[in-house]
Amino acid sequence: MPSPDYSVDLELSEPPPEVMEYARQHCGEDPNTRLQAIYELREMIYERGECNPHRMDDEFLITFLRARKFVPQRAHRLMVNYYQFREDYPELVENVFPLDLRNLGDANVIAVPPYRDQDGRRLLFYRVGCWDPKSIPIEDLFKATILALEIGLLEQRSQILGGVAIFDLEDIGTAHAWQITPSVAAKMVKLLVSSFPVNTYAIHVVNHSWIFDKIFNIFKPFLNADMRSKIYFHRDDFKSLHKHISPNNLPERYGGVWPEYSYTIWLNSLRKNFTVAKAIITHGYKFRKGEVDEEVERQLQEKGINLS
Secondary structure, three states: OOOOOOOOOOOOOOHHHHHHHHHHHHOOOOOOOOHHHHHHHHHHHHHHHOOOOOOOOOOHHHHHHHHHHOOHHHHHHHHHHHHHHHHHHHHOOOOOOOHHHHHHHHOEEOOOOEEEEEOOOEEOOOOOOHOOOOOOHHHHHHHHHHHHHHOOOHHHHHHHHHHEEEEEOOOOOHOOOOOOOOHHHHHHHHHHHHHHHHHHEEEEEEOOOOHHHHHHHHHHHOOOOOHHOOOEEEEOOOHHHHHHOOOHHEEEHHHOOOOOOOHHHHHHOOOHHHHHHHHHHOOOOOOOOOOOOOOHHHHHHHHOOOOO
């Protein structure tokens, strides 16, 4: 079967009307009060001094407002948590070279496919059983996840609609279970729930076994009722998964129509897009000379941005 057409390009333009209508209904984004909410959030940041954002433009602030239904007080708390996370775990966000994470793509541990679900949401796949903790430290999984979130948040569609994660636990063993300590669980929940301006629409768990039950018991204390309601368990019943995600928007592995796409495809696309490269460098990521296309490097240099 021929592969469907796809593009790895990010959608950096204004969202279509139907997505903005979703933002109005589900994110509390009213065009008539949007600027007022941005103003209130900016004033809170200045007055309270609890964080020192690297950006204060409208586009950046609106990301946090959308994640908290346009309530400035809640958006401010989220922003404080975001920068506190970066301060608490500098090893995950500082001196990170995105292309160094290609080993996760090569091992098929993480994938961000160049297609979305039937509702336009980004998908993030984890095949935990492919992860060899001896050769890939768990910190790299966090780095790759954070990078995927930061890049995804460049798309207004993703800010508004949120994303969907699929955890495939086929072939997980005790070596994986030993890596999931309470501190790791707490860090993951912070990442997906309380410290990043992302809307996790749903988490689907497939091919799980008794080992997962032990792991999930570690996560439970950190999950509130809202987060638990977004987690769905399917074991190897892909028809159950299809009730949430259409087979037309899944890889063949899960009864869908798409081939496998590596995380490496996503990473390589960064090399060719000036807007994306500039944005993630602003977030603290780094590229070495020769890791981005010559034209992108030239444009970065024109903006006074030098590669490492």
